Amino acid sequence: MILDPSTQIELFAAGGSDVDLIGTAPLPADLADAPAHLPPGLKLGTSSWAFPGWAGVVYAHRAGEQLLARAGLGAYARHALLGAVGLDRTFYAPLSAEEFRRYAWIVPSDFRFVVKAHAALTTPVDRQARNVAVTPDVDRFLDVRYAIERIVTPAAEGLGDRLGALLFQFPPLGLPYAREPQLFVSALGAFLEALPRGPQYAVEIRNKELLGPEYSDALARSGATHCFNVHPRMPSVLEQAEVLGENAWLSGAVVIRWLLHPGQDYEAARERYFPFDRIVDPDPGNRAAVAALLDKILARGNEALVIANNKAEGCAPVTLFGLVRELERRAQPPSA
Numbered sequence: 417m418i419l420d421p422s423t424q425i426e427l428f429a430a431g432g433s434d435v436d437l438i439g440t441a442p443l444p445a446d447l448a449d450a451p452a453h454l455p456p457g458l459k460l461g462t463s464s465w466a467f468p469g470w471a472g473v474v475y476a477h478r479a480g481e482q483l484l485a486r487a488g489l490g491a492y493a494r495h496a497l498l499g500a501v502g503l504d505r506t507f508y509a510p511l512s513a514e515e516f517r518r519y520a521w522i523v524p525s526d527f528r529f530v531v532k533a534h535a536a537l538t539t540p541v542d543r544q545a546r547n548v549a550v551t552p553d554v555d556r557f558l559d560v561r562y563a564i565e566r567i568v569t570p571a572a573e574g575l576g577d578r579l580g581a582l583l584f585q586f587p588p589l590g591l592p593y594a595r596e597p598q599l600f601v602s603a604l605g606a607f608l609e610a611l612p613r614g615p616q617y618a619v620e621i622r623n624k625e626l627l628g629p630e631y632s633d634a635l636a637r638s639g640a641t642h643c644f645n646v647h648p649r650m651p652s653v654l655e656q657a658e659v660l661g662e663n664a665w666l667s668g669a670v671v672i673r674w675l676l677h678p679g680q681d682y683e684a685a686r687e688r689y690f691p692f693d694r695i696v697d698p699d700p701g702n703r704a705a706v707a708a709l710l711d712k713i714l715a716r717g718n719e720a721l722v723i724a725n726n727k728a729e730g731c732a733p734v735t736l737f738g739l740v741r742e743l744e745r746r747a748q749p750p751s752a
Contacts, residue, residue: 434487439476440494443737450740451496453747457719458710459528459580460739461500462732463673465492469691473733474498493523497736500528500580502673502723507532507585510566516574528580530618530671530723533567538586540593558607572615580721581616581671583643588622597626605634618643618671624651632663639667644709646674646702646728648681653702653709662716669719672706674728674735685727695738696730703735707742 443450454460466485471478474495479488492498503519505511519529536556556562571579593600608617619635620643621627635642642664644653653672657664677685677697689696706722713720722739724732 435490438479438488438491440491441472441474441476443496447740455714457714459500459721460497460736461723463502463723463725464504465489465501467692469693490522493527500721503529503531507535510534513570513574516571520575520578527578528721529575529578530581530583530721531571533584537563538584558603560607560610568611568615579615581618581669583618585620594623600626601630601634608638608640616669620645622649627659632660636663636666641665641667641670643671643673647676648678652705654705657709665713665718669721670713672722674724676727682727689726689730692726692731694731695734699729703738703742707746
């Protein structure tokens with residue numbers, strides 16, 4: 417049990433007025449009944465929550481980034497379709513169990529966090545100098561002890577059942593891993609098998625040449641799952657599923673991250689889509705692919721956590737609204 421009722425009451429007493437000040441926006445009229453009809457086991461969320469442009473979409477009133485960073489999660493977690501969130505700040509520096517516990521106190525018991533592991537764990541030495549999230553003179557790449565002490569244990573203790581998945585996001589890997597995928601697969605498999613059982617681990621890669629049965633077998637041996645990602649560097653999520661087979665989602669919770677529009681890079685997408693208040697570049701192809709993959713995953717009884725980014729189409733929550741409409745369309749019986 418992670419909740420201290422007295423502390424939770426104090427937290428809401430102190431921050432409740434800010435949460436109420438931000439408020440939670442209602443769903444679009446055509447989705448008013450959608451939460452009752454979502455497939456069991458499906459959680460939808462976005463990458464972080466502190467975006468003022470989401471006023472009228474997620475939040476009832478416009479609020480600045482500082483207020484949203486401090487109190488926005490409480491309003492976000494009240495939204496009828498948002499039952500998960502990507503906790504991205506952990507990619508840049510680990511959090512303590514107490515910091516995770518503060519997040520857990522804010523959200524309902526059925527809410528789930530997808531927590532990014534610190535980038536130092538997933539960035540090889542030859543790429544660390546390019547990554548502001550790691551310290552170049554300290555090699556933590558696939559360091560089991562560091563992972564257990566600074567990443568896994570604090571997240572599991574602080575979030576408890578609200579930890580949906582702990583995500584290891586690898587950057588595009590250079591030589592020697594890209595040339596000899598088995599080197600990476602072997603190192604990854606040994607790393608995952610040394611981690612404590614209990615939390616759901618998910619692995620996200622950006623090298624399509626690493627996709628294959630050896631990689632999915634390494635995940636299956638440790639109970640980890642592949643994070644299916646919509647990204648220009650990767651094949652479609654349906655192609656990822658076809659190459660990897662069901663070993664890629666043998667465990668309970670499978671993460672799908674809809675990250676970036678085809679043909680865009682993050683900086684260009686940020687400039688084009690800011691302030692992230694509307695869909696700018698609809699992506700119906702990936703919407704249909706994500707919905708089809710969800711059908712496969714949920715049909716096996718797995719849980720699915722879908723995390724959308726603003727850079728996917730322009731506004732992450734509206735991207736999720738479109739995905740829900742696609743799921744409802746697919747659920748309709750064919751016309752006579």
